[in-house]
Amino acid sequence: MKADIRVALVGNPNTGKSTLFNALTGLNQKIGNFPGVTVDKKTGICQLTDGRRAEIIDLPGTYSLYPKSKDESIVFSVLAEKGSELTPDLIIIILDATNLKRNLLLYTQVADLKIPVIIALNMMDMADKANISIDIDLLSRRLGVPVVPIAARQEKGIDELKQAINHANKIALQVDSIDVRTLAPALIADIEAETQTDNPYFALQLAHQHEHLKFLTTEQSNRIEELEKKHDFHSQKAQASETIARYNYINDVLYDTVQTPQTAHEESLSNKIDHILTHRVFGFIIFIGVLLFIFQSIFAWSEYPMSLIEDGFVWAEGILRGVLPEGPLADLLIDGVVAGLSGVLVFIPQIAILFAFISILEDTGYMSRVTFMMDKIMRKVGLNGKSVVPLIGGFACAVPSIMSTRTIENWKDRMITIMVTPLVACSARLPVYTLLIALVVPNKNVWWIFNLQGLALTGMYVLSLVSAVIVAFVMKFVLKARERGYFIMELPVYRMPRWRNVIFSMYERSKTFVLQAGKVIIAVSIILWVLSSYGPGNRFEKIEQTYSQPQYTKTMTPDSLARVISTEKLENSYAGVLGHVIEPVIKPIGFDWKIGIALITSFAAREVFVGTMATIYSVEGDADKIDSVQEKMRRAKNPETGQPVFTLAVAFSLMMFYAFAMQCASTVAVVYRETKNWRWPAAQFAYMTVLAYGMAFLVYHLLR
Amino acid sequence: MTLEDLAVGQTGVVKEFTDLEMSVKLMEMGCLPGETITIARIAPLGDPIAIHVSGYQLSLRRFEASTIILQ
Known part of the structure; x- marks a missing residue:
């Protein structure tokens, strides 16, 4: 449906622009891209009071028409281009009534472009509280444009603003500001x-x-x-x-x-909060507490919905198996597409929870204080105060964390953060680590309280953070800065979070992830499914023939026969063949071709390692039962030497490989989505693979 | 004297800037010649600093503060 009038929403950051956008458009929003650039374009439809419809374009927040970031450079180019599909008929500029002077700078620049303008004077409630008195009529006459007082959070003045859009002039009547x-x-x-x-x-x-x-x-x-x-x-x-x-x-x-009175009330309250939250001791303690809480919540709160999603897919697979005729099509649909889909959707709870927290941290103004406190440390290693949240979020999952790097304005800082975040030990590595540690590290205590297995796991987590910092430090010298780094940043007054914005941000980010990253993940899952369920020539038929002979069918139960067949099939599939092909390459780091198969199948998602191990070693019963997988792996012997396959050296070499290798299709997809250039995910994949191989090689030869 | 030399709670009036590029950004954010600046607080690790200027709070690094010359 076409809109009758196109309206651009412009304003400083922290003025309530997105709250106003949400209030005007409700759920009628769309996120796309501005043509040719990676900046998100938010548009929405606003139903006007006279029945007409206005298309609202939410332009990135900026302090001036002279851009300091890629996002900001969009503002002038959208406002200035004549006759494009985005050229606005009208500009609504939102001004913070408590800080009119600085806000008016952008107004005077925008007004001089001579497009009709309406001023939405936001935060009138705060201005009243601070005893700032504004003569709105006089201001309107001085500037020659309509001024509508609003309080976007309380949804006050929204109808008046819509009426002002109705009555907006077709020609610009604003008074000239400067010559x-x-x-x-x-x-x-x-x-x-x-x-x-x-x-x-x-x-x-x-x-x-x-x-x-x-x-x-x-x-x-x-x-x-x-x-x-x-x-x-x-x-x-x-x-x-x-x-x-x-x-x-x-x-x-x-x-x-x-x-304006000399000191504003709200600000002094905000100052008192700052005294505690940026205190040299309590400030860090509170910050660490907040991070731990977020980290815990992502794990704890997502557990139930994630298992619900997984169970839902298992149930759907069961239904599909019953309905569809047996054959390759059903297998493709169930083991390829549905399994891939489940791998995508299972991330939604973690993404939604992380973004709920980030949105709350930003809305309240705490995020800028975190940046303020952490800037000095993070700058030393080539990162930015704002890199802290993605890095910590990386312990749960790199996917939402990389999406959250958008809050970092500096291009170089953001790229380094994106490049190192996947090194942080995410939750998908946990099952791999626990399996391998339990296999080779004795479960006993040293120095009374420290459990050896626990120490090994902690060591892997610490290693991940240390390696992220070291790689960031190296990249600081490799990457060229596009702009001079600076840190002139507004510290907004503390506010209560707006729950509506929190919900919007959860919904938006989850949707973006599913639509953008989902395609790649499903494609990769299908390829991997084909690799592991088909084999060259007639190898599969031969396996079926062999095991249909009476010596097997008579002596084995149908269950264990099926297991042996699936093991044989996996070993003879394309994935198995590939395992043999890559064996010479992975032999120096202590892996045999069976581990090679697991490396290939877990290429798209690390946690698949455990399941593949279960299939390779024909684990009886539920593949989720780690104990039985472990027992089989413990007994696995090298056919040539007769020695156990999983020695301390091999297990730690494997852990190093999983710690550093980019075994996650979702992350690759999301890095592409955030950088809009295949070179970044490719470079990241390359450096991580090299690092993984090198570290595995080192550890294998040290421990052997 | 530059803004960097002020202690927390002290106030100064902006005279001029030593760095043109930085001055453009600072002026857009309301740090103009003639404007009064008060140091609000210093980050726990000594850098950056937070200032009160033209009715709001702004944070900037010490180096950036050192480009602002006070009256």
């Missing part, structure tokens, strides 16, 4: 002639930003570059004088429209 032409008179005149515009501020912005604007042709951009040289234009100097001129204008506007 833009005086900033660079000759250059502006030349660019106006060149691009056939009569808007001096648009021309000036082209001078500043032409390199990054997709709607300019290369010739236009080159021509503007020449004009800049001709007029000796210095972008930063011009920006500085523009900003000073704008603030002078803003001071004039605010002089008799806004009265």
Whole structure:
């Protein structure tokens, strides 16, 4: 359905822009991408009071039209491009009433583009509390645009805002703010002639930003570059004088429209909270407590829904088996597609829970304090204060953690965080570790209290964090920074979280994951299914023939016969063949071809290792029973030497391999989704594989 | 004297900047010449710092604070 009017929502960060967007559009939202860039585009439909429909585009929060991040660079390009499918008919600029001065800077820039504007003056309730009095009518007359007071959290003023959209002018009536032409008179005149515009501020912005604007042709951009040289234009100097001129204008506007008392009440309360939360001792203790709580909750709260999802799929598989005629199609559907789907959906509880917490941390303002406290440490290793949350979340699952790196504005910091997060020991590695540790580490105590097995497991977790930090430190020197790093960041006033936003964020992130990463995971699952259920030539038929002979059918129970057949089939499948093929490569790290099969089948998800081991060693009964898998593995002997396969050296070599190798299709898919370039997941896969092989080799030869 | 030299609770008025690129960002965030700045707190590890400026709280690294010259 087409909308009658297109409205762009613009504003500073922390002004309640997304709350207003949610209030205007409800569940009528869509997330896509701005054409050609990786920035999320949120659009929604707003039902106006006169029956018309407005399409609302939520533009990334920014303090100015001069971008400091990729997200921010979208704002000017959407507002300035004429006649595109995103060109707005109207701009709603949301301003924080408690901090009008800084907020008005962006307003004056946007207003000078001469698109019709409505001001939504948000946080009126907070301004009242802080005894800030604003003469709204006078402000509206001064600026020449409608000013609608709202309180987005309380959903106050939303209907009035919708009415203002109804009555919005088709032409821009705002008063000129500063005399833009005086900033660079000759250059502006030349660019106006060149691009056939009569808007001096648009021309000036082209001078500043032409390199990054997709709607300019290369010739236009080159021509503007020449004009800049001709007029000796210095972008930063011009920006500085523009900003000073704008603030002078803003001071004039605010002089008799806004009265602010000396100290605001809300801020002093926020200060008191800061005294505790950023205290040099309590601050860290509270932060560690918060992290532990999040970490625990992701594990504990997701356990039940995850087993529910798994059980649901087992039930569905059972139904499908009953309904579908036996054959390769049914197997493909059940063991390939449904199993792959289950592997995707099972992550939803963890993703939803992590994002609920992140959304609460951001909404309350605590996240920026975490960044504030951690910046110094994290900067030393090439990360950012904001990298802490993804890294800790990585202990549960790298997938939602990598999705959460979007809060990191600095490109280089974000990429390093994405690259090292999969090294952190995630929950899928746990079954592999517990199986192997129980196999080779004696269950006894040292120094009274420390259990050896527990120590080994703790060691694996500590190793993961240490390796992440070391790799980050190395990447700090490898990656080139795209922008100069800086840390000029607003510390917003503490607020209660908005539960509606929390729910939205849980829903959005889960949906994005399923739709984007899901495709890749299902494809990989199907390929792996084919590899492990088909074999070259007539090997499978031969196995069936062999075991249909009376010496087997008479002496073995049908159950154990079926197990032996599936073991034989797996060993003779393409995966088995591949296991033999890669054996020369993995022999130096102590693995035989059977372990090779497990490496191949667990390529998409680490936890599959245990199940494959169960099949390879024909474990009786439930494959989930780790004890029986372990017993079989313990008894496994090398046919050539007669020695046990799983020695201390092999088991630890395997653990090293699983600690460092990128055995997770979901992570690969999500890294692609977040970076929009196959080079990143490929580089990550390569460095992790090399590291895994090297560490396994080292450990195997040290322990042998 | 620069902003970096102030202790917690002390106040200064911005005079000028030593770094053009940084000044553009700082001015957009409301740190303008003539504006009064109070040091609100220092991060537990000594860097960054938090300041009160034009009615809100801003955090910046010590290096960035050292580019702001006070009156």
